[in-house]
Each structure stands twice: as C-alpha cells, then as structure tokens.
Amino acid sequence: MAINTKVSQTLSHLNANLVAEIMANSVTKEISQNTEILKVGQYVKVIPIVISGLIKVFTRVEEKELLLYYIRPQESCIMSFAASLKNEPSSVFATTEEDTTALLLPVDKVENWTKQFPDINTLFFQQYNLRYSELLDTIHHILFDKMDKRLYDYLREKISLTNRNPLTISHRQIANELGTAREVISRVMKKLEHEGKVRQLKNGIELLMR
Structure with a gap:
C-alpha cells in the first residue's frame, strides 16, 4: 500500500x-x-x-x-x-x-x-x-507481580506487537526494558523454560504457551 x-x-x-x-x-x-x-x-x-x-x-x-x-x-x-x-x-x-x-x-x-x-x-x-x-x-x-509473570506478559505483548515468534532478543535487552538485572532474567527464564512456557534458542526466545 x-x-x-x-x-x-x-x-x-x-x-x-x-x-x-x-x-x-x-x-x-x-x-x-x-x-x-x-x-x-x-x-x-x-x-x-x-x-x-x-x-x-x-x-x-x-x-x-x-x-x-x-x-x-x-x-x-x-x-x-x-x-x-x-x-x-x-x-x-x-x-x-x-x-x-x-x-x-x-x-x-x-x-x-x-x-x-x-x-x-x-x-x-x-x-x-x-x-x-x-x-x-x-x-x-x-509493585504487585512476581518477575516470572512480568517476564511472561512482556514476551506475550512483544510477540503480539511484532507478530514474531521466536523473538530475536537477548536477556540483557529484556533486563533493560524491565528495569532489572540480566542475571535475574536468566534465572527466571530458566524457570519459565522448566514450566514449558518458553524455549530458549541460540539467538532468541520462543513462547510456547500463549
């Protein structure tokens, strides 16, 4: 157009x-x-x-x-x-x-x-x-949500906005946007992966449960 x-x-x-x-x-x-x-x-x-x-x-x-x-x-x-x-x-x-x-x-x-x-x-x-x-x-x-919910909701919104899944994004980028440390994101991401909600790839993250 x-x-x-x-x-x-x-x-x-x-x-x-x-x-x-x-x-x-x-x-x-x-x-x-x-x-x-x-x-x-x-x-x-x-x-x-x-x-x-x-x-x-x-x-x-x-x-x-x-x-x-x-x-x-x-x-x-x-x-x-x-x-x-x-x-x-x-x-x-x-x-x-x-x-x-x-x-x-x-x-x-x-x-x-x-x-x-x-x-x-x-x-x-x-x-x-x-x-x-x-x-x-x-x-x-x-104030009220635990980091695992914040991270999961963040990934859902970004996928919805960009229409891309997997996302090409680093833990450091996510940490910057959520105002926390990279180590925190890495730890929580492992938890979400263990729960079967995400898959961590070499160059990004795939959301499995939407």
Whole structure:
C-alpha cells in the first residue's frame, strides 16, 4: 500500500481542513530499526504519528531502563506532545523497535492547530487516556507481580506487537526494558523454560504457551 494512502487512512477521522494542513506541513519519514529519535533533555521539534512499525518509549536511570509504552500504528507520543506545548525538554527516550514509517508534525504548527481545530485535541487526549492506563499497568506490574509473570506478559505483548515468534532478543535487552538485572532474567527464564512456557534458542526466545 502506498505511503500516502496509509497516511490518509491514519488521518481519516480528522477534519478535512486539518488533514490538508497536516499533509501540507508535515514530513513522512522512514526510520530504520533501533534508531534513537528522542533522548532526555532534547527539545521536541516534531511529534510523530506512526504509520507503520513500532516505537518504544522508555526512561533510564543510571544504566537501567524501564519500558513505559509502545507507539503503534495510528498512535502518537503524548509525552512529546506535552513537552512541546510547554517548550520543555523531553523526560523520556524513544527508539524505533523495528523499521518504522512516521508522519512528523512540526511543533510550531501543532500549537496553532490546537487552537484552530478541536479534532487534534481529541486525538491527543485519546492518546493521553491510553498512555495513562498503560503507565498504571506498568506500575501495577512492578509493585504487585512476581518477575516470572512480568517476564511472561512482556514476551506475550512483544510477540503480539511484532507478530514474531521466536523473538530475536537477548536477556540483557529484556533486563533493560524491565528495569532489572540480566542475571535475574536468566534465572527466571530458566524457570519459565522448566514450566514449558518458553524455549530458549541460540539467538532468541520462543513462547510456547500463549
């Protein structure tokens, strides 16, 4: 499917005049997997809407990371939106989880569009509600779930998002995204394997029970 068609489908629920403004002033960009597109302290110049692919948003403390949420097709980054409107530096990192096509909305135009077109406010408030729920889920998992459940749920979500099983991923990568140590992941992974839930391969992990 042509990129312009995908962009039009992504924006189809918005006011036609707003769509025309977005199409005239925004850029569609193809971004390779594992590309850092935003880091802490950076001022936001563009706000992405994902057309295809996947972006992960995370925080980092010292050498540990914690995955906050994914930006899927037809979604955007509410934290980038909030930082841009307040003209504040970003408090999160964002990288492409896989090859991604994104529509990049210029911040200076978005500020004007929020005043002219109520539709765009609806778009980002929907994103806010979605991200708020996801962040609450993340906090709940950290506070109340044992690591074996956190790890298993993490693998299920990543397979669902990427449509790939087995996953090509290391224990260190998983540890970074779950905010723990590699040794902890290795120990818990052995437990899940013993329970028949996963199979550890040379270059990845296969989920056996879904």
